[in-house]
Amino acid sequence: MSDGRHADLPATGLRTAGAGGAPQLNVTVVLLDDGLSSTAIMPVEIFHSAGGLWHEIHNRPGEPAFRVTTASVSGDEVRSPYGLALRPQAGLDDIEHSDIVIVSTSGLRWNEKLVENSALVPWLRRHYDAGAYVAGVCMGSAYLAEAGLLDGRLATTHWAISDQFARHWPQVCWRPDLLVTEDSRMLCSGGVYAAIDVSLYLVEKLCGHEVAVQTAKSLLLPIPRTHQSGYAMLPLSPPHGDERIRAAEAFLQGSYKEDISTETLARQAGLGHRTFARRFKAATGRLPAAYLQAVRIETAKSMLERESAPIQSVSSAVGYDDVTFFRSLFKRNTGMTPAEYRASFGPMAVRHEPQFDLPCG
Numbered sequence: 100m101s102d103g104r105h106a107d108l109p110a111t112g113l114r115t116a117g118a119g120g121a122p123q124l125n126v127t128v129v130l131l132d133d134g135l136s137s138t139a140i141m142p143v144e145i146f147h148s149a150g151g152l153w154h155e156i157h158n159r160p161g162e163p164a165f166r167v168t169t170a171s172v173s174g175d176e177v178r179s180p181y182g183l184a185l186r187p188q189a190g191l192d193d194i195e196h197s198d199i200v201i202v203s204t205s206g207l208r209w210n211e212k213l214v215e216n217s218a219l220v221p222w223l224r225r226h227y228d229a230g231a232y233v234a235g236v237c238m239g240s241a242y243l244a245e246a247g248l249l250d251g252r253l254a255t256t257h258w259a260i261s262d263q264f265a266r267h268w269p270q271v272c273w274r275p276d277l278l279v280t281e282d283s284r285m286l287c288s289g290g291v292y293a294a295i296d297v298s299l300y301l302v303e304k305l306c307g308h309e310v311a312v313q314t315a316k317s318l319l320l321p322i323p324r325t326h327q328s329g330y331a332m333l334p335l336s337p338p339h340g341d342e343r344i345r346a347a348e349a350f351l352q353g354s355y356k357e358d359i360s361t362e363t364l365a366r367q368a369g370l371g372h373r374t375f376a377r378r379f380k381a382a383t384g385r386l387p388a389a390y391l392q393a394v395r396i397e398t399a400k401s402m403l404e405r406e407s408a409p410i411q412s413v414s415s416a417v418g419y420d421d422v423t424f425f426r427s428l429f430k431r432n433t434g435m436t437p438a439e440y441r442a443s444f445g446p447m448a449v450r451h452e453p454q455f456d457l458p459c460g
Contacts, residue, residue: 124305126167127197127226130187131205131216131239132177138236138294139185139203143167145298145314146199149306153313164306170194172216180206191222199232199301202239204291207260209241210267220246227284232301234286236294243285244268251340252282255289283338295320312404312444321405336383336390343368344382347375348390355394356418361387395419396432403441410437 126146130139146165154161171177174190200223205212213220223246227233235243240256241264243249249271256264261275274280278289279296288297299320303311315321336348347364364387365375379387395417402413414425414437429437 121164121306123162123166124164124198125196126165126199126201127189127194128167128169128201129191129203129219129239130169130171130177130185131203131212131219133180133206133208133212134177134204134239135237135291136179136183136185138239138291139169139201141294142201142203142236142298143169145295145302145318145320148317149302149314150310152317153310156317164302164310165199168194168197172218191218194226196229197226197231199305200226200234201294201298202233202235202242203294204237204239206238209238209260209263212238213241213245216242223248230284232284232286234288234297234301236288236297237290240264240287243287244271248285249282249287252285253277253280254282254285254287255280256287257290308444336385339382341378341382343370344379347379347387348383351387351391352394355391355398356416358418359387359391392428393432396429399425399429399437400433400440400444403437404444407445413437 126142128139128142128146146167147163150164151161168189169185169187170189170191170193171187172191174187174193176184176186178184202219202223205216219242223233223242227246227248233243233248235241235254235256237257238260240249240254244254244264244267249268251270251272253272253274255261255274255277258275261273264271265273275289278293279300280287281300286297286301288294299311299315302314339345347368350364350367351359361376362372364379365372368375370378376386379385379390383390385393399413399417402408402416406413408416410426411422414420414422417425419425419428426436429435429440433440435443
């Protein structure tokens with residue numbers, strides 16, 4: 100823009116050194132009128148903190164992994180329904196390149212907002228085509244759907260508007276039971292708080308588990324959730340279009356406590372044993388038994404990160420009654436015993452100072 104309002108705009112077309120010397124990734128958080136400010140502010144703070152804050156707290160050198168820029172459609176400030184004004188650093192036209200785009204929510208009158216913010220739709224398509232990860236927070240997923248980026252793909256949104264979205268964009272596979280979805284660099288989160296989940300999810304995906312956990316601990320945030328009733332589960336396979344195998348994956352992820360045979364999965368998919376096994380391996384990179392094992396280990400990792408339950412209880416909860424076998428399997432997959440993993444990535448203990456009865460005043 101030429102009016103000088105955004106003289107402090109970061110050089111979004113450039114990459115500098117970030118955490119661990121890796122190139123710093125550019126994140127654009129899109130601010131929209133009438134949206135809940137937290138759906139924009141939390142991603143800004145999480146990405147800004149990743150790679151840097153943990154080291155700063157511990158008096159160690161460290162560089163942020165991401166360069167964060169806020170932008171509105173026109174470059175003008177936006178206001179929340181409760182009057183909080185947010186002044187962006189840029190307008191959409193100022194953003195030359197972005198590795199990640201986060202679209203915050205813009206209220207429940209989504210059909211009106213799509214017209215009001217129509218310039219956002221082709222802008223999202225352009226940046227996605229250039230290789231960006233694009234995430235819609237809550238109602239923000241409407242802009243991704245309107246851009247056609249969610250056609251035939253998995254998506255989620257807030258439960259209160261999911262039926263409306265399903266009627267308006269029937270070509271999208273809406274899953275309101277999920278808090279976070281990812282399908283071919285398109286991400287959606289199901290509510291206001293899920294802005295935290297999708298942001299930490301992307302930090303983990305692009306910077307690794309340790310940086311994500313450090314970021315969460317620095318900000319006193321929980322490890323990201325992806326399902327309303329379950330634990331964090333990163334995708335265990337690359338994106339693929341085999342619907343029968345995707346259904347089998349969903350079944351395994353929902354029934355991981357059970358001993359599920361390949362024959363059972365093949366029968367559910369309507370395929371022969373060998374055909375199913377071949378297609379499952381081609382789509383996911385794993386045979387069904389190895390996939391089930393990976394689901395169990397990922398679930399156990401999430402439990403160890405979030406809970407203080409005994410290792411025996413974690414082992415049983417993910418389908419292994421033999422805790423010795425579970426410990427061995429866990430170490431083979433992660434390089435750490437369950438206890439070591441919890442010590443590294445579990446909830447941060449708060450040390451309580453001794454209490455003394457002191458007079459007030």
